[in-house]
Amino acid sequence: MEELYRIYAGVLGLLIGSFLNVVIHRLPRNTDMVVSRSACPKCSAPIPWWLNIPLVSWIYLRGKCKNCSAPISWRYPAVELAMGLIMFLAFPQLLSPELLFRWIFISAISGALICHFFIDLEHxxxxxxxxxxxxxxxxxxxxxxxxxxxxxxxxxxxxxxxxxxxxxxxxxxxxxxxxxxxxxxxxxxxxxxxxxxxxxxxxxxxxxxxxxxxxxxxxxxxxxxxxxxxxxxxxxxxxxxxxxxxxxxxxxxxxx
Ligand SMILES: [Zn+2]
Incomplete structure:
Protein backbone atom coordinates (compact mmCIF):
# COMPACT_ATOMS: atom_id res chain seq x y z
CA MET A 1 0.00 0.00 0.00
CA GLU A 2 2.82 2.40 0.89
CA GLU A 3 4.38 1.74 -2.51
CA LEU A 4 1.16 2.83 -4.23
CA TYR A 5 1.16 6.08 -2.23
CA ARG A 6 4.77 6.58 -3.24
CA ILE A 7 3.80 6.33 -6.92
CA TYR A 8 1.01 8.88 -6.37
CA ALA A 9 3.59 11.08 -4.69
CA GLY A 10 5.80 10.85 -7.79
CA VAL A 11 2.90 11.70 -10.13
CA LEU A 12 2.02 14.67 -7.91
CA GLY A 13 5.68 15.71 -8.23
CA LEU A 14 5.44 15.61 -12.06
CA LEU A 15 2.37 17.87 -11.94
CA ILE A 16 4.04 20.30 -9.53
CA GLY A 17 7.10 20.21 -11.83
CA SER A 18 4.82 21.34 -14.64
CA PHE A 19 3.76 24.32 -12.51
CA LEU A 20 7.43 25.08 -11.66
CA ASN A 21 8.08 25.34 -15.42
CA VAL A 22 5.44 28.07 -15.57
CA VAL A 23 7.12 29.89 -12.67
CA ILE A 24 10.58 29.55 -14.28
CA HIS A 25 9.30 30.96 -17.56
CA ARG A 26 7.00 33.70 -16.27
CA LEU A 27 8.52 35.00 -13.01
CA PRO A 28 11.57 36.74 -14.61
CA ARG A 29 9.31 38.08 -17.38
CA ASN A 30 6.75 39.47 -14.92
CA THR A 31 3.80 37.76 -16.62
CA ASP A 32 1.02 36.52 -14.39
CA MET A 33 1.36 33.00 -13.04
CA VAL A 34 -2.06 31.47 -13.10
CA VAL A 35 -4.55 33.26 -15.29
CA SER A 36 -3.03 33.24 -18.78
CA ARG A 37 -3.23 29.94 -20.62
CA SER A 38 -0.22 27.91 -21.75
CA ALA A 39 1.01 28.91 -25.19
CA CYS A 40 4.03 28.25 -27.40
CA PRO A 41 6.55 31.04 -26.63
CA LYS A 42 7.51 31.14 -30.34
CA CYS A 43 4.22 31.11 -32.30
CA SER A 44 1.79 31.79 -29.41
CA ALA A 45 -0.40 28.85 -30.41
CA PRO A 46 -2.38 27.76 -27.33
CA ILE A 47 -1.35 24.40 -25.88
CA PRO A 48 -4.36 22.13 -25.22
CA TRP A 49 -4.37 20.15 -21.95
CA TRP A 50 -3.66 16.86 -23.74
CA LEU A 51 -0.39 18.29 -25.08
CA ASN A 52 0.46 19.64 -21.64
CA ILE A 53 0.81 16.36 -19.76
CA PRO A 54 4.08 16.31 -17.82
CA LEU A 55 6.89 14.34 -19.47
CA VAL A 56 4.53 12.34 -21.74
CA SER A 57 3.65 15.23 -24.07
CA TRP A 58 7.27 16.34 -24.52
CA ILE A 59 8.27 12.79 -25.51
CA TYR A 60 5.20 12.45 -27.77
CA LEU A 61 6.00 15.77 -29.50
CA ARG A 62 9.72 14.82 -29.61
CA GLY A 63 10.53 18.20 -28.09
CA LYS A 64 8.89 20.29 -30.86
CA CYS A 65 5.85 22.58 -31.00
CA LYS A 66 2.99 20.86 -32.84
CA ASN A 67 2.08 24.10 -34.62
CA CYS A 68 5.42 25.70 -35.63
CA SER A 69 7.95 22.91 -34.88
CA ALA A 70 10.02 25.29 -32.73
CA PRO A 71 12.13 23.24 -30.31
CA ILE A 72 10.73 22.99 -26.77
CA SER A 73 13.56 23.24 -24.25
CA TRP A 74 14.81 20.07 -22.49
CA ARG A 75 14.27 22.10 -19.32
CA TYR A 76 10.55 21.29 -19.34
CA PRO A 77 10.83 17.50 -19.00
CA ALA A 78 13.95 17.86 -16.81
CA VAL A 79 12.14 20.03 -14.23
CA GLU A 80 9.10 17.71 -14.23
CA LEU A 81 11.28 14.63 -13.86
CA ALA A 82 13.41 16.19 -11.11
CA MET A 83 10.40 17.23 -9.04
CA GLY A 84 8.69 13.87 -9.65
CA LEU A 85 11.78 11.96 -8.53
CA ILE A 86 12.30 14.13 -5.45
CA MET A 87 8.72 13.68 -4.24
CA PHE A 88 8.86 9.95 -5.07
CA LEU A 89 12.18 9.28 -3.34
CA ALA A 90 11.60 11.55 -0.34
CA PHE A 91 8.23 9.96 0.42
CA PRO A 92 8.46 8.42 3.92
CA GLN A 93 8.72 4.66 4.46
CA LEU A 94 6.40 4.86 7.44
CA LEU A 95 3.28 6.98 7.22
CA SER A 96 3.36 9.14 10.34
CA PRO A 97 2.09 12.74 10.52
CA GLU A 98 5.57 13.98 11.43
CA LEU A 99 7.25 12.26 8.47
CA LEU A 100 4.53 13.38 6.04
CA PHE A 101 4.90 16.95 7.30
CA ARG A 102 8.67 16.70 6.79
CA TRP A 103 8.08 15.34 3.25
CA ILE A 104 5.86 18.32 2.36
CA PHE A 105 8.44 20.70 3.84
CA ILE A 106 11.34 19.15 1.89
CA SER A 107 9.27 19.11 -1.33
CA ALA A 108 8.31 22.78 -0.93
CA ILE A 109 11.96 23.79 -0.45
CA SER A 110 13.11 21.61 -3.36
CA GLY A 111 10.57 23.15 -5.75
CA ALA A 112 11.77 26.67 -4.93
CA LEU A 113 15.43 25.64 -5.34
CA ILE A 114 14.68 24.09 -8.75
CA CYS A 115 13.10 27.41 -9.87
CA HIS A 116 16.10 29.33 -8.55
CA PHE A 117 18.49 26.99 -10.38
CA PHE A 118 16.99 27.42 -13.84
CA ILE A 119 16.10 31.13 -13.53
CA ASP A 120 19.69 31.89 -12.49
CA LEU A 121 21.07 29.73 -15.29
CA GLU A 122 19.06 31.64 -17.91
CA HIS A 123 18.77 35.18 -16.50
ZN1 LIG B 1 4.91 27.03 -31.71
Whole structure:
Protein backbone atom coordinates (compact mmCIF):
# COMPACT_ATOMS: atom_id res chain seq x y z
CA MET A 1 0.00 0.00 0.00
CA GLU A 2 2.82 2.40 0.89
CA GLU A 3 4.38 1.74 -2.51
CA LEU A 4 1.16 2.83 -4.23
CA TYR A 5 1.16 6.08 -2.23
CA ARG A 6 4.77 6.58 -3.24
CA ILE A 7 3.80 6.33 -6.92
CA TYR A 8 1.01 8.88 -6.37
CA ALA A 9 3.59 11.08 -4.69
CA GLY A 10 5.80 10.85 -7.79
CA VAL A 11 2.90 11.70 -10.13
CA LEU A 12 2.02 14.67 -7.91
CA GLY A 13 5.68 15.71 -8.23
CA LEU A 14 5.44 15.61 -12.06
CA LEU A 15 2.37 17.87 -11.94
CA ILE A 16 4.04 20.30 -9.53
CA GLY A 17 7.10 20.21 -11.83
CA SER A 18 4.82 21.34 -14.64
CA PHE A 19 3.76 24.32 -12.51
CA LEU A 20 7.43 25.08 -11.66
CA ASN A 21 8.08 25.34 -15.42
CA VAL A 22 5.44 28.07 -15.57
CA VAL A 23 7.12 29.89 -12.67
CA ILE A 24 10.58 29.55 -14.28
CA HIS A 25 9.30 30.96 -17.56
CA ARG A 26 7.00 33.70 -16.27
CA LEU A 27 8.52 35.00 -13.01
CA PRO A 28 11.57 36.74 -14.61
CA ARG A 29 9.31 38.08 -17.38
CA ASN A 30 6.75 39.47 -14.92
CA THR A 31 3.80 37.76 -16.62
CA ASP A 32 1.02 36.52 -14.39
CA MET A 33 1.36 33.00 -13.04
CA VAL A 34 -2.06 31.47 -13.10
CA VAL A 35 -4.55 33.26 -15.29
CA SER A 36 -3.03 33.24 -18.78
CA ARG A 37 -3.23 29.94 -20.62
CA SER A 38 -0.22 27.91 -21.75
CA ALA A 39 1.01 28.91 -25.19
CA CYS A 40 4.03 28.25 -27.40
CA PRO A 41 6.55 31.04 -26.63
CA LYS A 42 7.51 31.14 -30.34
CA CYS A 43 4.22 31.11 -32.30
CA SER A 44 1.79 31.79 -29.41
CA ALA A 45 -0.40 28.85 -30.41
CA PRO A 46 -2.38 27.76 -27.33
CA ILE A 47 -1.35 24.40 -25.88
CA PRO A 48 -4.36 22.13 -25.22
CA TRP A 49 -4.37 20.15 -21.95
CA TRP A 50 -3.66 16.86 -23.74
CA LEU A 51 -0.39 18.29 -25.08
CA ASN A 52 0.46 19.64 -21.64
CA ILE A 53 0.81 16.36 -19.76
CA PRO A 54 4.08 16.31 -17.82
CA LEU A 55 6.89 14.34 -19.47
CA VAL A 56 4.53 12.34 -21.74
CA SER A 57 3.65 15.23 -24.07
CA TRP A 58 7.27 16.34 -24.52
CA ILE A 59 8.27 12.79 -25.51
CA TYR A 60 5.20 12.45 -27.77
CA LEU A 61 6.00 15.77 -29.50
CA ARG A 62 9.72 14.82 -29.61
CA GLY A 63 10.53 18.20 -28.09
CA LYS A 64 8.89 20.29 -30.86
CA CYS A 65 5.85 22.58 -31.00
CA LYS A 66 2.99 20.86 -32.84
CA ASN A 67 2.08 24.10 -34.62
CA CYS A 68 5.42 25.70 -35.63
CA SER A 69 7.95 22.91 -34.88
CA ALA A 70 10.02 25.29 -32.73
CA PRO A 71 12.13 23.24 -30.31
CA ILE A 72 10.73 22.99 -26.77
CA SER A 73 13.56 23.24 -24.25
CA TRP A 74 14.81 20.07 -22.49
CA ARG A 75 14.27 22.10 -19.32
CA TYR A 76 10.55 21.29 -19.34
CA PRO A 77 10.83 17.50 -19.00
CA ALA A 78 13.95 17.86 -16.81
CA VAL A 79 12.14 20.03 -14.23
CA GLU A 80 9.10 17.71 -14.23
CA LEU A 81 11.28 14.63 -13.86
CA ALA A 82 13.41 16.19 -11.11
CA MET A 83 10.40 17.23 -9.04
CA GLY A 84 8.69 13.87 -9.65
CA LEU A 85 11.78 11.96 -8.53
CA ILE A 86 12.30 14.13 -5.45
CA MET A 87 8.72 13.68 -4.24
CA PHE A 88 8.86 9.95 -5.07
CA LEU A 89 12.18 9.28 -3.34
CA ALA A 90 11.60 11.55 -0.34
CA PHE A 91 8.23 9.96 0.42
CA PRO A 92 8.46 8.42 3.92
CA GLN A 93 8.72 4.66 4.46
CA LEU A 94 6.40 4.86 7.44
CA LEU A 95 3.28 6.98 7.22
CA SER A 96 3.36 9.14 10.34
CA PRO A 97 2.09 12.74 10.52
CA GLU A 98 5.57 13.98 11.43
CA LEU A 99 7.25 12.26 8.47
CA LEU A 100 4.53 13.38 6.04
CA PHE A 101 4.90 16.95 7.30
CA ARG A 102 8.67 16.70 6.79
CA TRP A 103 8.08 15.34 3.25
CA ILE A 104 5.86 18.32 2.36
CA PHE A 105 8.44 20.70 3.84
CA ILE A 106 11.34 19.15 1.89
CA SER A 107 9.27 19.11 -1.33
CA ALA A 108 8.31 22.78 -0.93
CA ILE A 109 11.96 23.79 -0.45
CA SER A 110 13.11 21.61 -3.36
CA GLY A 111 10.57 23.15 -5.75
CA ALA A 112 11.77 26.67 -4.93
CA LEU A 113 15.43 25.64 -5.34
CA ILE A 114 14.68 24.09 -8.75
CA CYS A 115 13.10 27.41 -9.87
CA HIS A 116 16.10 29.33 -8.55
CA PHE A 117 18.49 26.99 -10.38
CA PHE A 118 16.99 27.42 -13.84
CA ILE A 119 16.10 31.13 -13.53
CA ASP A 120 19.69 31.89 -12.49
CA LEU A 121 21.07 29.73 -15.29
CA GLU A 122 19.06 31.64 -17.91
CA HIS A 123 18.77 35.18 -16.50
CA UNK A 124 21.60 35.35 -13.92
CA UNK A 125 19.24 36.43 -11.15
CA UNK A 126 17.97 34.76 -7.99
CA UNK A 127 14.60 36.51 -7.55
CA UNK A 128 13.91 38.06 -4.13
CA UNK A 129 10.39 36.62 -4.21
CA UNK A 130 11.78 33.06 -4.18
CA UNK A 131 14.23 33.89 -1.36
CA UNK A 132 11.36 35.38 0.66
CA UNK A 133 9.21 32.31 -0.04
CA UNK A 134 12.06 30.08 1.20
CA UNK A 135 12.50 32.17 4.34
CA UNK A 136 8.75 32.01 5.09
CA UNK A 137 8.96 28.20 4.87
CA UNK A 138 12.21 27.67 6.71
CA UNK A 139 12.10 30.21 9.55
CA UNK A 140 8.89 29.00 11.30
CA UNK A 141 10.03 25.38 10.87
CA UNK A 142 13.41 26.12 12.44
CA UNK A 143 11.91 28.19 15.29
CA UNK A 144 9.67 25.19 16.07
CA UNK A 145 12.29 22.47 15.85
CA UNK A 146 15.72 24.00 16.42
CA UNK A 147 17.59 26.25 18.82
CA UNK A 148 18.44 29.88 17.95
CA UNK A 149 22.08 28.80 18.02
CA UNK A 150 21.28 26.83 14.88
CA UNK A 151 19.00 29.07 12.83
CA UNK A 152 20.01 32.53 14.05
CA UNK A 153 23.74 31.86 13.94
CA UNK A 154 23.36 30.00 10.60
CA UNK A 155 21.37 32.81 8.98
CA UNK A 156 23.69 35.52 10.32
CA UNK A 157 26.81 33.67 9.20
CA UNK A 158 25.36 32.77 5.77
CA UNK A 159 24.38 36.38 5.10
CA UNK A 160 27.07 38.45 6.83
CA UNK A 161 30.10 36.27 5.99
CA UNK A 162 29.73 36.47 2.18
CA UNK A 163 28.55 40.11 2.47
CA UNK A 164 31.78 41.05 4.25
CA UNK A 165 33.91 39.19 1.68
CA UNK A 166 31.97 40.82 -1.16
CA UNK A 167 32.35 44.26 0.41
CA UNK A 168 36.10 43.72 0.89
CA UNK A 169 36.42 42.59 -2.73
CA UNK A 170 34.52 45.69 -3.87
CA UNK A 171 36.83 47.99 -1.87
CA UNK A 172 39.89 46.18 -3.24
CA UNK A 173 38.99 45.70 -6.90
CA UNK A 174 36.22 48.25 -7.30
CA UNK A 175 33.79 45.73 -8.77
CA UNK A 176 31.10 43.46 -7.47
CA UNK A 177 32.26 39.85 -7.12
CA UNK A 178 29.26 38.07 -5.70
CA UNK A 179 25.70 38.89 -6.61
CA UNK A 180 23.29 40.11 -3.93
CA UNK A 181 20.99 37.19 -4.75
CA UNK A 182 23.73 34.68 -3.88
CA UNK A 183 24.31 36.37 -0.51
CA UNK A 184 20.59 36.42 0.31
CA UNK A 185 20.24 32.76 -0.68
CA UNK A 186 23.15 31.80 1.60
CA UNK A 187 21.47 33.75 4.40
CA UNK A 188 18.19 31.89 3.93
CA UNK A 189 19.88 28.50 3.58
CA UNK A 190 21.97 29.26 6.68
CA UNK A 191 18.76 29.46 8.72
CA UNK A 192 18.08 25.86 7.69
CA UNK A 193 21.61 24.44 7.62
CA UNK A 194 23.00 26.13 10.72
CA UNK A 195 26.46 27.74 11.00
CA UNK A 196 28.47 24.59 10.21
CA UNK A 197 26.18 23.49 7.40
CA UNK A 198 26.34 26.89 5.72
CA UNK A 199 30.15 27.01 6.03
CA UNK A 200 30.19 23.60 4.37
CA UNK A 201 27.90 24.92 1.61
CA UNK A 202 30.04 28.03 1.00
CA UNK A 203 33.21 25.94 0.86
CA UNK A 204 31.89 23.26 -1.48
CA UNK A 205 29.95 25.60 -3.79
CA UNK A 206 33.03 27.82 -4.25
CA UNK A 207 35.09 24.68 -4.88
CA UNK A 208 32.59 23.36 -7.44
CA UNK A 209 32.25 26.81 -9.04
CA UNK A 210 36.04 27.12 -9.43
CA UNK A 211 36.30 23.71 -11.09
CA UNK A 212 33.50 24.49 -13.56
CA UNK A 213 34.97 27.98 -14.14
CA UNK A 214 38.40 26.51 -14.98
CA UNK A 215 36.83 23.94 -17.32
CA UNK A 216 34.90 26.71 -19.12
CA UNK A 217 38.06 28.85 -19.43
CA UNK A 218 40.02 25.89 -20.85
CA UNK A 219 37.16 25.14 -23.25
CA UNK A 220 37.16 28.87 -24.20
CA UNK A 221 33.51 29.11 -23.28
CA UNK A 222 33.85 31.36 -20.25
CA UNK A 223 31.88 34.61 -20.47
CA UNK A 224 34.41 37.21 -19.24
CA UNK A 225 31.90 40.04 -19.30
CA UNK A 226 29.00 38.45 -17.46
CA UNK A 227 30.81 35.70 -15.53
CA UNK A 228 28.89 32.55 -14.71
CA UNK A 229 25.77 32.39 -12.52
CA UNK A 230 26.79 31.17 -9.07
CA UNK A 231 23.37 30.15 -7.72
CA UNK A 232 23.36 26.70 -9.40
CA UNK A 233 26.48 25.68 -7.44
CA UNK A 234 24.96 26.77 -4.12
CA UNK A 235 21.81 24.85 -5.02
CA UNK A 236 23.53 21.63 -6.13
CA UNK A 237 25.50 21.54 -2.86
CA UNK A 238 22.37 22.36 -0.80
CA UNK A 239 20.51 19.44 -2.44
CA UNK A 240 23.30 17.09 -1.35
CA UNK A 241 23.05 18.53 2.19
CA UNK A 242 19.25 18.30 2.15
CA UNK A 243 19.07 14.65 1.13
CA UNK A 244 22.35 13.22 2.37
CA UNK A 245 23.39 15.35 5.35
CA UNK A 246 26.49 13.36 6.28
CA UNK A 247 27.92 12.92 2.78
CA UNK A 248 30.11 16.03 2.42
CA UNK A 249 31.73 15.74 5.84
CA UNK A 250 32.36 12.03 5.21
CA UNK A 251 34.27 12.78 1.99
CA UNK A 252 37.39 12.78 4.14
CA UNK A 253 37.77 16.53 3.78
CA UNK A 254 37.09 17.28 7.40
CA UNK A 255 37.46 21.00 7.11
CA UNK A 256 35.53 21.98 10.20
ZN1 LIG B 1 4.91 27.03 -31.71
Missing amino acids: KILPDSINIYLLCLILPYEIMFNSPMHWLAGGAFGFLGPLAVSWGFYKWKGKVGLGGGDIKLWGVLGVYLGPFGIMENIFFSCFLGSIVGIILILAKRYDREGGIPFGPFIIVVSFVQLFNPGLLSSLGINIF
